[in-house]
Amino acid sequence: MKKLIKFSALSLLLLVAVAACSSNDEASSSGSGETSDSSAPSDKSGVTIGVESNFTSMDPHDTNDNQSYSAQSAMLEGLLGFDEDLNIVPVLAKDYSVNEDSTEFTFQLKEGITFHDDSPFNAEAVKANLDRLTDPDAQLRRSSLFELVKSTEVVDEYTVKVILEKPFGAMANNFAHPAAAMISPKSIENSEDIGQEPVGTGPFEFEEWQSGDHVTLVKNEDYREKGLPKTEQITFKVVPESGSRVAMLQTKEVDYVTSVSPSQVEDLDDKDGITIQNEPGLLVRYISMNTMKEPFDNPKVRQAMNYAIDKEAYAKVVYNGYATTLKSSIAPDTQHYSEQENTYSYDPEKAKELLSEAGYPDGFETTIWGGTSSIKQKMMEFYKQQLSQVGITLNVVPMEGGTLNDNIWGVENPEDAELELYNGGWSPSTADADWGMRPLFSENSFPPQAYNTAYYANEQVNELLQKGLQTADDEERAQYYAEAQEIIWKDAPWVFLAVPDMIYGSRDYVQGVDMLPSGVLDLKNAEIVSP
Template sequence: MLKKKYLSAFLTAFIALILVLAGCSGKSSTDADKKTKTESNPKEQPLAKKEGNSLTIAVSANLISMDPQDTNDTLSGSIQSTMLEGLVGFDKDMKMIPVLAESYEASDDAKVFTFKLRQGVKFHDGTPFNAEAVKVNIDRVANPENKLKRYSMFELVEKTEAVDEYTFRVTLKEPFGAMLNNFAHPAARLMSPAAIEKYGKDVATHPVGTGPFKFAEWDQSDHLSVEKNPDYWQKGLPKVDGIKFKPVPENGARVAMLQTGEADYIYPIPTEQAESINGKDGIVVENKQSIVARYMTMNTTKKPYNDVKVRQAINYAINKEAFLKVVYSGYGSKLDSIIPEKLQFYSKQTPYPYDPEKAKKLLKEAGYENGFETTIWGANSSTTMKAMEFIQQQLSQVGIKVSVVPMESGTLSDKIWNVQNPKDAEVELYYGGWSSSTGDADWGIRPLLAGQSAPPKSYNTAYYENKKVDELIKSALQTADSGKRKEAYAEIQKLVWEDAPWAYLVVDDTISGKKNYVDGIYLLPDGAMNANNAEIKK
């Protein structure tokens, strides 16, 4: 392994080589290429050995919270899904399916939504699942005084009703045709009302749901474990006795755990090692196109990012083709709008080509001919650090000196999401990602780019505000007419693309690795992991 002091020099040389290759090829790996890479595992490979009936899953970052209504990261939501369930959810292709609701319907004006609930279900602590339990949960997340991170998804709720024991109804303040998608989002998973009352805010470390697994323990320095729920309402599940989720930010360590059998499943697989480990040591690598957008936000309230020419210059200064090859080994595609192609109402934009000379010209026009110094924040995972170092190298070519500041998840969360006043925000550049876990353009745009979505209310880390964009977002929410919504979202995407509050980068593939005796675990297009059907083949 290279020592840290040599890493930047190595990366710079490697990027230079990739830039040459990218310039020659003009395109990334094709879907066929990637399919070959991940399906080359020999069919005759014997099952690896496995003792016991429990699994260990190694993941790339620390877990933040087990409260679904106060969680803003997909990874924590993935672990929650083993214990907590919602009224509706998504299948592996993100098509909506009933879960704790047997059926549901919306009024013609898209203001009233009624759910018929599954009977005979209990929370892990014995509390009955019924309409009153649903009401407690939705009232909690829809109450702005609770200051929960997912409030913005339910702020339109005007009234909730337990019509009878197994009928729940919610009425909105105004029409919102995508509300059912919000109920399918992980934020709408339900916790025991008794647990909410008993633990208060500490319910984040004492999750009690209705899922196939029950919370066992959480050593925040090492792992979180769940155990089999013997009374689960779906017959035949779960198929394993327990699962241990172990955060392992360093890519090499995570792969080594899979190779030695210390981990049975890891997510994500570092793309640079995917092909080399597939089909060896009983390992199977799987990848699919995702709806996970990767970008770098620029704090538009701070100089020099309050100047659109600077923001556009940064987009011209980054070679997205090379970024995809260096950071993701070609497993993905370039982001060509503010939302990924697979989201409803996506509208393709004209890309910012790699043009360092144009970037320098724009910087000169903005008064920064000699560049400037800045910092970029991001998580401390291997892939994120590689991405930030790539950006650092690229921007240095146009005179922008970037200091890379990786942070542990909890620290990053505190410094970004807990800022109460935009004037106090220290963030300048932030490398992050987003998956619209409702499958709808609204959740891919509004939380990240609406003027009212700055932290701590939501996730607009660019502190971007455009009154026309805000008006269009509002109009798109006030109709269930798909044609009108499509028109509004197309204009939004055009306006924001030109305003460039982000450096638009890539849409990465979901990519995971498992031992070949593992079955039933899969990744959704939004990057969430579902392990509820996990089993060990013998």
């Protein structure tokens, strides 16, 4: 493991304050009363992965969470992808070229590939997918990744040219995003089935999805790469409680868990055939504040919220030190990151002063929405305890994934949004500042179009994000994104919290399950091996 951080007295006190909502999350591995050996089970049941929340969709063009992308990426592939170091690599494309001003991307496609329904993969299939992604009437959540695409042209059966309206040097990153996965054209014709029964070209095929319980994928016997896949099936088991996921890992009910509670790391690592790993990621944690609603339309209130929450204590209490405090609106490993000078250090007196200046000397009452997993409820109880110290009464409302999505992204008009605060997290799977910022801070990204749950609107930020989007000059892009980060930080549409490590665990007999920095799993080489 990379780091073990001991609790300070303050952290221990805060941990007690939030323990009531997270007793299962805090249980040690010995609490299950079970022991286990490291012998490998039969591969007949394949690899079972414990995940913390329900899946939202099997349609990559209309998905907004990395967990769903983990399942989709085993079934569907894109023209390009990322390796474990976030280098862009060809997948369904054999090669690609870009013209001098980054307005034309020409892809040479691999030949002889078929979709799971035996439809051919060719230039026409690519065009069908990109036409769908760029169709404004489709109202797909990931369409903003491809808003600069002017047209997609079939050059010949295995050559396709994508023409952009304006230069964009990072467009290859967007093609490598899991949202650019290729779906069978037959599925596109019957689009109502895509979200439930995806058809791709990947090493695994869709078998079953029982919402709230599991998703099962089975081996693609005709996969083009010799020797792959190496396991008969992949099963994702939905287990919201961290303590339950860990107990299932110990008893081999699951073979891999995508999210381990930081408090359980020391008790689990290298014990009973279990290995825990942690890696820095691209995910940022924040509380978005609806800037169209009082009192969050006042920047002094938003700044006060930032001073009122102890980010260092948050990293220790919620993540046991497996996190760093957020010092910009994107994570340090995101391209064109710019660290901010004023870090909103914990200062409750400053928070009270700002609240008084904003006309709220006695504080106010507000509500936060968030997920139902142990760690997310723990976060929100932490916020409640912290904000109470400056007179802010926080009502915590956990919601299941589908309900949360409906309540946030089911609202067509910003004025109708009931959202006040949102316990959010964002990982830009392109690893580029554009996708780390534009979907969250552009005025064109209000729900349901994208993910600006703060309903934040700043003309200068809009202009800078568009300039960054429309140039192929990397130095210019760095300048635009640095300026935008500075403005966003001062405007504070978020409470900027932390960059958590990715912490995941597996049985020693599992190999080939790779967690990418984006938080998406690469399962192509997954297998069960004998010790």
